[in-house]
Amino acid sequence: MSGANPVAAAAASSATAVPPRRPGVLKRLLREPIAALALAVVVLLVLAAVLAPVLAPTDPFDNDLASAMAVPGTPGLLLGADGQGRDMITRLLYGLRATLLIGAASVLLGGIVGGAAGFIAAYYKRVDGLLMRLMDVLLSFPAILFGLAIAAIFGPGIPAVILALSIATVPLMARIVRSAALVVMRQDYIEAARATGMGDGRLIFRHVAPNCLSPMFVFATLRFGQVILLGSALSFLGLGAQPPVAELGSMAAEGRGFLFFAPHVAVLPCVVIFIVVLAFNLLGDALRDALDPRLRV
Amino acid sequence: MLRHVLQRLLTTVPVMLGVLLIGFLLMQVVPTDPAIVRAGPTATADVIAAIRTELGLDQPLYVQFGIYLWRLLQGDLGVSIINNVPVTQELGATIGPTLELMFASLFWAIPLGIGLGTVAAYFRGSVLDRAITALSVAGGSVPVFFLGLMLIWLVGFQWQLLPFTGRGGPLWTADGWKAIALPALTLGGVFVAPVARMTRTAVLEVLGAEHVRTARAKGLAERSVVLHHALRNALIPVITLIGLQIGFLLGGAVVTETVFSWPGVGRLAVGAILSADFPMAQGTIIVLSLGFIMVNLVVDVLYVALDPRMRGA
Numbered sequence: 272m273s274g275a276n277p278v279a280a281a282a283a284s285s286a287t288a289v290p291p292r293r294p295g296v297l298k299r300l301l302r303e304p305i306a307a308l309a310l311a312v313v314v315l316l317v318l319a320a321v322l323a324p325v326l327a328p329t330d331p332f333d334n335d336l337a338s339a340m341a342v343p344g345t346p347g348l349l350l351g352a353d354g355q356g357r358d359m360i361t362r363l364l365y366g367l368r369a370t371l372l373i374g375a376a377s378v379l380l381g382g383i384v385g386g387a388a389g390f391i392a393a394y395y396k397r398v399d400g401l402l403m404r405l406m407d408v409l410l411s412f413p414a415i416l417f418g419l420a421i422a423a424i425f426g427p428g429i430p431a432v433i434l435a436l437s438i439a440t441v442p443l444m445a446r447i448v449r450s451a452a453l454v455v456m457r458q459d460y461i462e463a464a465r466a467t468g469m470g471d472g473r474l475i476f477r478h479v480a481p482n483c484l485s486p487m488f489v490f491a492t493l494r495f496g497q498v499i500l501l502g503s504a505l506s507f508l509g510l511g512a513q514p515p516v517a518e519l520g521s522m523a524a525e526g527r528g529f530l531f532f533a534p535h536v537a538v539l540p541c542v543v544i545f546i547v548v549l550a551f552n553l554l555g556d557a558l559r560d561a562l563d564p565r566l567r568v
Numbered sequence: 569m570l571r572h573v574l575q576r577l578l579t580t581v582p583v584m585l586g587v588l589l590i591g592f593l594l595m596q597v598v599p600t601d602p603a604i605v606r607a608g609p610t611a612t613a614d615v616i617a618a619i620r621t622e623l624g625l626d627q628p629l630y631v632q633f634g635i636y637l638w639r640l641l642q643g644d645l646g647v648s649i650i651n652n653v654p655v656t657q658e659l660g661a662t663i664g665p666t667l668e669l670m671f672a673s674l675f676w677a678i679p680l681g682i683g684l685g686t687v688a689a690y691f692r693g694s695v696l697d698r699a700i701t702a703l704s705v706a707g708g709s710v711p712v713f714f715l716g717l718m719l720i721w722l723v724g725f726q727w728q729l730l731p732f733t734g735r736g737g738p739l740w741t742a743d744g745w746k747a748i749a750l751p752a753l754t755l756g757g758v759f760v761a762p763v764a765r766m767t768r769t770a771v772l773e774v775l776g777a778e779h780v781r782t783a784r785a786k787g788l789a790e791r792s793v794v795l796h797h798a799l800r801n802a803l804i805p806v807i808t809l810i811g812l813q814i815g816f817l818l819g820g821a822v823v824t825e826t827v828f829s830w831p832g833v834g835r836l837a838v839g840a841i842l843s844a845d846f847p848m849a850q851g852t853i854i855v856l857s858l859g860f861i862m863v864n865l866v867v868d869v870l871y872v873a874l875d876p877r878m879r880g881a
Contacts, residue, residue: 544711
């Protein structure tokens with residue numbers, strides 16, 4: 272859990288020397304063909320999502336009932352049309368955009384709150400026990416229960432999904448950050464910084480946090496895949512994105528009604544979800560190997 | 569051992585109370601007045617006021633929470649505002665099918681996952697290991713509803729082999745097991761990958777242990793080394809990890825029930841939330857949460873019971 276420690280320790284022991292630089296993470300990552308492929312797919316997916324308004328051939332809500340359920344390959348509709356005659360390419364691009372946004376918002380929000388909790392628990396021994404017991408309680412409930420409860424309280428919608436997935440992410444990030452921070456805080460340079468009279472906040476931000484970044488980053492990447500699966504499942508159930516908004520999970524749910532006449536309407540969004548999750552899982556595994564080979568199994 | 573169980577039970581109490589408090593507060597923020605709902609649309613203000621007193625709604629919140637707990641202890645979770653059926657009655661009818669689906673899924677997914685994981689670990693680095701590992705990474709990336717929809721389309725619709733909506737009756741009847749086949753394949757299907765991955769890691773760790781080397785050194789048959797010395801010890805962490813994955817299984821069950829119109833608690837909960845049936849939603853969420861806390865407790869106790877090294881720790 273302490274990927275950067277040897278470097279940090281070396282840097283601290285010889286303050287005047289230039290800290291030894293490790294070969295770039297990106298370079299090591301690209302040496303593995305699968306990792307390079309996963310990274311390329313992730314970059315392409317993110318680009319497609321960001322550029323959806325530019326790339327999409329039509330407006331996501333433009334429907335032409337004459338071409339409803341058009342099969343892929345129909346002239347002008349490369350991937351066909353959905354039950355309401357909306358271009359599947361457009362819907363998939365916007366759906367991907369919404370799905371990735373839900374995932375990113377959840378990991379970011381849960382990661383920041385969980386990370387803060389982890390640093391506080393590691394740094395302030397007095398609240399450590401209480402805070403981590405609270406995290407254990409959160410951890411003991413599956414994400415689906417948060418999803419159901421929050422949708423019941425605030426009503427179904429994208430904010431409910433983001434809130435539920437963020438809460439489910441908080442205890443996981445807190446644990447990872449706490450254990451990484453505890454290792455970092457045993458280093459001499461932390462003692463040295465403290466001796467110079469540095470305040471708690473600055474010490475955490477300037478010296479502890481930067482050295483915990485690699486496990487945080489690995490976790491965030493792997494968590495992203497899981498959050499996409501959970502978020503699209505909640506939307507599939509009708510608890511997340513609401514029609515006519517294009518979101519991959521709710522698109523699959525809509526397509527379920529046409530499964531026997533036009534399977535592509537349900538199958539295509541599912542395939543895109545699969546590719547997104549697989550790419551992030553592979554990238555996360557590769558990042559873990561590249562950043563901290565000791566975690567390899 | 570007993571002390572450990574009691575300790576765990578004690579730490580569970582505040583969590584359970586927390587769940588009940590959240591469930592209680594859920595009813596406070598919803599925009600409907602239970603007194604008006606129960607009184608019906610034609611009731612006069614006097615009648616509503618009388619029901620309000622009867623339900624204790626004119627009391628302070630903490631008293632209401634007490635009344636709520638008391639009613640809960642008597643098995644009263646309220647009445648559905650959609651069809652007036654008691655929540656406990658609906659729950660009683662749906663818990664069985666959900667458990668049935670979960671057990672049917674684990675019944676094939678756990679042995680297969682453990683088998684695949686053991687083979688992958690034993691032939692570490694081989695083509696077989698890589699294939700199994702690749703399969704479990706891919707399997708862990710498939711949305712449950714994708715697998716379900718594909719099975720419905722292929723096996724149910726194209727091949728017309730198995731039914732794909734609802735429950736067909738008790739499992740010992742032909743209709744019963746035919747109806748559960750596709751839902752159990754779906755839910756179990758997403759469970760094989762994590763079990764295989766956990767088993768592989770656990771077996772790899774044990775295969776490198778000294779007692780396995782000793783077993784080999786004294787000339788035991790390879791089969792005996794793997795099955796009796798390696799796998800048996802690896803199973804302890806695997807069983808615990810499977811227990812901890814029950815939450816994942818529950819999430820999958822909710823989706824699977826919806827896809828196959830399986831009459832379980834998950835489908836009931838989702839339907840209640842979507843139709844704004846607050847008492848029903850509250851009841852299902854409370855029961856699912858409490859059930860979940862109990863499962864965690866059992867897994868924790870089992871872990872200590874299975875692994876003598878954990879005793880006294």
